[in-house]
Amino acid sequence: MTRNIAVIRGDGIGPEIVEQALRVLDRVAELYGHTFTYTDVDMGGNAIDKWGDPLPQEMLDKCLASDSVLLGAVGGPKWNEVPGPMRPEKGLLRLRAGMGVYSNNRPAKIWPQLSSASPLKQEIVDKGIDFLIVRELIGGIYFGKHETVTEDGEAVAIDELRYSESEIRRIGRIGFESARKRRGKLCSVEKSNVLDSSRLWKKVMHQLAAEYPDVELSDMLVDNCAMQIVKDPSQFDVIVTENMFGDILSDEASMITGSIGMIPSSSLGAGSRGLYEPIHGSAPDIAGLDIANPIGTILAAAMMLRYSFDLPQEADCIESAVSAVLDGGFRTADILPKDAAGCTKVGCKAMGSLIIENLRKG
Ligand code: NAD
Secondary structure (H helix, E strand, C coil): CEEEEEEEEECCCHHHHHHHHHHHHHHHHHHHCCEEEEEECCCCHHHHHHHCCCCCHHHHHHHHCCCEEEEEECCCHHHCCCCHHHCHHHHHHHHHHHHCCCEEEEEEECCHHHHHHCCCCHHHHCCCCEEEEEEECCCHHHHCCEEEEEECCEEEEEECCCCCHHHHHHHHHHHHHHHHHCCCEEEEEECCCCCHHHHHHHHHHHHHHCCCCCCEEEEEEHHHHHHHHHHCHHHCCEEEECHHHHHHHHHHHHHHHCCHHHCEEEEECCCCCEEEEECCCCCHHHCCCCCCCCHHHHHHHHHHHHHHCCCHHHHHHHHHHHHHHHHCCEECHHHCCCCCCCCEECCHHHHHHHHHHCCCCC
């Protein structure tokens, strides 16, 4: 398989962590006989410095011409004073909008080797945490009309929450397709006991279920889901939900896994091209020190292989290598236990090299 990947190294630790992900991709390509080529794209603070714009059109066009986009992170204190529309993060928003990615997909997975980092009780963690939250990204209350009016002499704030059937159907399909590529269980989360938008959500999900007989669909109210994620996260495989519920639940889910440096995410729209990135930011406090954890970005590359390129074995190969390195006790500073017992502290580059050494064709 030949694929071109648009690579946004970004700011802060971005270039360091992306470099390790590319080294891993190169080795996977070698093992499985693929060709991955890379097109460098400037976005964020570095693009402001170079082009006076966080995402020049020409750079967005390179992303749109690629098979998928891999991003490190953007932003940093150097650009804090830049005016609103020219801020580094605006580049990211424009990229998401330009790519039309309406689905954000975030795995919550606890690596057994790091289970003590979870704030949950060990007996809950021991049952396993490995689920994916599929969040609608460009609709719902965040994109409805917002206004504050005066009524009877006091301020009244109104936020509109709208969803159309087609908006629900397209995110629903991502949920079903993702479940199909995992353990075949999809939980649709809504608030259908109160909200019309949720009643429509539930109806559309059940219509879609007829097209996916191999996926087991269940429904859950969002308040119950928030409780179940901390009570028994092992019950979930894929959760699909609307924008605001997904925003809140995905932060709750990343918290229970213990380390921000380990978590990848993907954003998808129509077609197979996606945007893949770690969930953390550019960590300017540790940039250039070769101590950042590259695993979130390396796992983002694995997600790209699984979801955009339909290469599940290659994705498994990367995830198994990460697991083997953790089994060997190797840790970057952010995931090193306080007493460091039985562990070896390694830097960003060394972590990348260890993962490469542990890649085995399955
Ligand atoms: P951050 O995620 O960059 O850092 C939070 C803390 O986690 C820091 O102590 C950092 O050192 C640590 N950390 C983060 N990633 C790490 C890694 N891979 N390995 C080890 N430690 C890691 O969040 P922040 O400090 O709030 O934001 C810094 C900059 O990043 C800001 O300019 C912000 O706007 C930007 N940001 C960008 C994105 C993105 O590009 N998608 C996302 C969030 C924040």
